[in-house]
Amino acid sequence: MGLVERVGHFFDDIGLIRIGSSYAADIDFLILLVLVAVGVWFLAAESVFMYFIVKFRERPGHKADYIDGTNKRHKRWITYPHLAVLAFDVLIVVVSFKVWHKIKMDLPENPDAVIRVIGQQWAWTFQHPGADAELDTPDDIFTVDELHVENGKLYHFKLEALDVLHSFSVPVWRIKQDAVPGRSITGWFQPTVIGEFDVQCAEICGFGHGVMAGRVMVEDPATHSAWIEANTPDAYAAVPAE
Amino acid sequence: MAEPAVAVMAHHEEEDHAHHGPEGWLKYLWSTDHKVIAMQYMFTGMFMALIGGFMAYVFRMQLAFPGINVPGFGMVSPGEYNALVTNHGTLMIFWVAMPVLLAAFGNYLIPLMVGADDMVFPKINRLSFQIFFLSTIVILASLVVEGGGFAGAWTAYPPLSANETYNLTPLGSTLWVVGVGLEFVAFLLGGINFITTLMNSRAPGMRAFDVPIVVWMIVVASILFMLSVGPLLAGAIMLIFDQTLGTGFFDPATGGDPILWQHLFWFFGHPEVYVVLLPAIGVVAEIITTFARKKLFGYRIVIFTIVATGVLSFFVWAHHQFIAGIDPRMANIFTVTTLLISVPIAEMCFVYIATLYGGSIRLTTPMLWALAFIAEFLIGGVTGIFLGAAGADIYFHDTYFVLAHFHYTFFPIAIIGTFAAFSYWFPKMFGKMMDERLGKWHFWLTIIPFNFIFIPLFVLGMGGQHRRIYNYAHFPELAIPWFQNMRIVATVSLLVMLAAQLIFFYNCYKSWRRGQKAPRNPWRANSLEWTTESPPPHGNWRPDELPVVYRGPYEYSVPDRDDDYWPQSEPDGRGAR
Numbered sequence: 001m002g003l004v005e006r007v008g009h010f011f012d013d014i015g016l017i018r019i020g021s022s023y024a025a026d027i028d029f030l031i032l033l034v035l036v037a038v039g040v041w042f043l044a045a046e047s048v049f050m051y052f053i054v055k056f057r058e059r060p061g062h063k064a065d066y067i068d069g070t071n072k073r074h075k076r077w078i079t080y081p082h083l084a085v086l087a088f089d090v091l092i093v094v095v096s097f098k099v100w101h102k103i104k105m106d107l108p109e110n111p112d113a114v115i116r117v118i119g120q121q122w123a124w125t126f127q128h129p130g131a132d133a134e135l136d137t138p139d140d141i142f143t144v145d146e147l148h149v150e151n152g153k154l155y156h157f158k159l160e161a162l163d164v165l166h167s168f169s170v171p172v173w174r175i176k177q178d179a180v181p182g183r184s185i186t187g188w189f190q191p192t193v194i195g196e197f198d199v200q201c202a203e204i205c206g207f208g209h210g211v212m213a214g215r216v217m218v219e220d221p222a223t224h225s226a227w228i229e230a231n232t233p234d235a236y237a238a239v240p241a242e
Numbered sequence: 243m244a245e246p247a248v249a250v251m252a253h254h255e256e257e258d259h260a261h262h263g264p265e266g267w268l269k270y271l272w273s274t275d276h277k278v279i280a281m282q283y284m285f286t287g288m289f290m291a292l293i294g295g296f297m298a299y300v301f302r303m304q305l306a307f308p309g310i311n312v313p314g315f316g317m318v319s320p321g322e323y324n325a326l327v328t329n330h331g332t333l334m335i336f337w338v339a340m341p342v343l344l345a346a347f348g349n350y351l352i353p354l355m356v357g358a359d360d361m362v363f364p365k366i367n368r369l370s371f372q373i374f375f376l377s378t379i380v381i382l383a384s385l386v387v388e389g390g391g392f393a394g395a396w397t398a399y400p401p402l403s404a405n406e407t408y409n410l411t412p413l414g415s416t417l418w419v420v421g422v423g424l425e426f427v428a429f430l431l432g433g434i435n436f437i438t439t440l441m442n443s444r445a446p447g448m449r450a451f452d453v454p455i456v457v458w459m460i461v462v463a464s465i466l467f468m469l470s471v472g473p474l475l476a477g478a479i480m481l482i483f484d485q486t487l488g489t490g491f492f493d494p495a496t497g498g499d500p501i502l503w504q505h506l507f508w509f510f511g512h513p514e515v516y517v518v519l520l521p522a523i524g525v526v527a528e529i530i531t532t533f534a535r536k537k538l539f540g541y542r543i544v545i546f547t548i549v550a551t552g553v554l555s556f557f558v559w560a561h562h563q564f565i566a567g568i569d570p571r572m573a574n575i576f577t578v579t580t581l582l583i584s585v586p587i588a589e590m591c592f593v594y595i596a597t598l599y600g601g602s603i604r605l606t607t608p609m610l611w612a613l614a615f616i617a618e619f620l621i622g623g624v625t626g627i628f629l630g631a632a633g634a635d636i637y638f639h640d641t642y643f644v645l646a647h648f649h650y651t652f653f654p655i656a657i658i659g660t661f662a663a664f665s666y667w668f669p670k671m672f673g674k675m676m677d678e679r680l681g682k683w684h685f686w687l688t689i690i691p692f693n694f695i696f697i698p699l700f701v702l703g704m705g706g707q708h709r710r711i712y713n714y715a716h717f718p719e720l721a722i723p724w725f726q727n728m729r730i731v732a733t734v735s736l737l738v739m740l741a742a743q744l745i746f747f748y749n750c751y752k753s754w755r756r757g758q759k760a761p762r763n764p765w766r767a768n769s770l771e772w773t774t775e776s777p778p779p780h781g782n783w784r785p786d787e788l789p790v791v792y793r794g795p796y797e798y799s800v801p802d803r804d805d806d807y808w809p810q811s812e813p814d815g816r817g818a819r
Binding site: 011016017026027030031034035037038039041042045046048049052053056057058059062063064065066067068069070074075077078081082085086089092093095096097098099100103104105121163164165167169171172174175176177178179180181182183185196197198200201202203204205206207208209210211213 | 320321323324393394395399400401402405408409410494495499500501534535536537538539540541542543565566567570571573574577578581582584585588589591592593595596598599600601602603604605613616617620621624625627628631632633634636637638639640641701704705706708709710711712713716717718719720798799800801806
């Protein structure tokens with residue numbers, strides 16, 4: 001997918017939104033494809049429309065044509081564009097399927113780590129696997145509104161909610177998934193850029209929805225292991241797990 | 243043959259009103275005249291539009307200048323902000339778009355355009371408005387009760403909407419659901435009338451394909467509404483039970499499922515888009531044919547297209563839920579159906595553009611609005627493709643891109659469509675011509691700012707700005723200066739656009755008081771409503787003037803005729819059909 005790599009960075013290049021994960025460029029490529037496909041239609045339709053308005057203005061002594069649109073010769077002006085729209089739709093559907101399958105359906109196996117993301121009114125709780133890289137062990141690190149991940153590693157996440165619907169969204173990763181109370185929804189991401197980025201709650205969740213902001217820290221391996229070491233719970237450090 | 247019978251009926255009703263009807267203003271409270279009910283729907287809708295517009299002003303001010311003391315409102319708290327955006331959406335769709343486009347113009351136009359003296363069930367029609375008015379009071383009350391108005395977005399997703407410990411608005415959220423439920427009942431009653439009147443009360447000689455497009459559109463919209471609203475009405479009652487009786491239909495802790503509500507809501511919610519879109523599209527068909535002096539390009543294509551759109555609209559609802567936690571395989575199916583719906587809608591646009599070809603276009607105020615509808619709705623249409631493609635929706639879902647997209651559909655529908663219809667039928671409704679110069683000022687000062695409100699919001703959405711956030715300062719990536727400048731551009735444009743509406747109200751008042759008297763058929767149009775007086779009398783036509791139909795409604799510029807129009811009711815010497 002050399003094309004995706006070259007073209008998919010357009011929005012990053014113009015400074016609108018960074019590309020921060022392994023699949024962000026796929027989404028941006030799809031968006032650009034749709035932009036070009038519908039842009040062609042849009043400009044064509046608006047130009048013809050404007051041209052007709054200018055060209056067929058009322059002139060004294062001139063009567064409009066009588067065309068009822070049942071003549072085949074006239075009807076094809078509708079039929080052909082309409083078939084072309086269908087063809088463009090098929091193209092968009094195919095690329096959209098590929099992107100959708102990659103991100104939401106084909107879960108890559110053997111993740112480097114599994115994290116848990118829990119939404120509640122109005123904060124994010126992140127459960128990191130800690131030093132043993134296993135989730136739900138005593139050395140897990142819990143943080144609020146701050147997710148620490150290592151750049152380039154493949155993560156699975158388990159998304160949960162305690163009270164109402166929330167939506168876990170990290171724009172630079174192009175990731176978004178609603179959190180539903182009573183369910184644990186699995187997904188994945190692979191950060192590719194080191195830095196600090198916004199975590200949003202994208203589903204209205206009550207009074208504090210507007211302040212339900214988190215940050216994700218994408219760190220290089222050394223920084224990340226230093227962070228794990230510094231934050232491993234004391235209780236675990238004293239009593240090693242059996 | 244049917245003529246005298248109808249005439250006698252109309253005559254009886256007039257007598258009935260003269261002798262037994264209530265006096266004074268009560269006359270309007272209980273009037274069963276479809277025109278009076280239409281006006282009541284229209285003025286209620288316009289009043290609610292002012293409230294909805296005021297809400298937009300308040301929250302846009304907060305977004306552009308966070309923490310400002312908004313003139314006329316005060317400081318906006320996060321809870322108030324959420325309540326404002328929730329009720330702005332609710333009012334604009336259920337109390338503005340539906341009453342004005344569907345109920346007001348449906349009521350006003352259907353009997354006049356099919357040549358009937360009134361609706362088939364005038365008393366049901368009255369009951370419909372009475373319930374609608376009650377729903378208006380309930381929804382307005384929900385804004386001012388203790389705890390404030392409902393603040394869980396117009397989609398009212400549970401568990402937030404179902405549980406007062408989560409939404410903190412125990413009274414507001416229940417009244418909100420009750421108000422919306424009552425409003426649905428009102429429109430169900432109205433829909434019965436629209437459908438039966440078209441079926442049973444057409445003038446002699448009027449066949450199915452002689453009916454003006456706008457009437458078909460309103461009737462198809464009513465059918466869509468009736469078929470789709472049932473599940474949501476059931477859902478609304480379940481939601482009220484969850485809120486007040488402690489049931490758990492949508493509560494996972496007691497075995498319910500919050501996603502169920504989303505299916506019930508959007509199974510209604512997506513056809514609802516077409517419920518309000520179709521009347522507007524119909525209005526545009528009437529106006530462009532009249533002012534281009536052209537026959538509609540492919541009358542039957544349009545009819546079949548709306549039926550196709552209507553059927554398809556029942557199979558696209560889950561595109562609102564791609565990332566809501568539904569089975570991801572479902573997204574594939576709904577991506578296909580959603581993109582398929584672009585075919586009939588694109589076809590409709592092509593038909594309208596083709597209608598202009600070879601025309602003799604007069605850019606009157608109604609024509610400007612109708613053309614603007616096509617130009618702007620195209621933007622709303624094409625941006626929908628981005629969201630219908632599930633892969634792209636992962637990113638766009640719940641961003642300002644979605645918001646800008648549906649405002650580019652709903653604004654042309656509810657605002658541009660309404661102004662088009664209002665300025666086109668104003669001479670018929672009030673018997674006066676509207677001031678063209680003021681009308682054009684109003685047009686340009688509405689259309690230009692409208693684009694400057696929502697184009698920046700597309701860019702912000704592309705930049706990752708998510709919705710329903712009262713202050714973006716908490717999100718460092720969204721708090722950058724040029725994003726804030728875009729928010730200010732949008733807000734200032736909104737202020738200009740809102741101020742421009744004063745021109746409209748002044749124009750209405752001035753034209754109504756001192757406007758030039760309107761003749762019966764000021765636009766030289768073909769359909770039946772132009773054959774009666776302006777405004778039409780009670781019973782719509784004088785008993786001796788009841789129309790008989792000889793041809794379809796779009797016979798403009800027929801070759802070998804001196805006039806460039808040919809009214810539906812003008813005898814052609816070949817006798818009645």
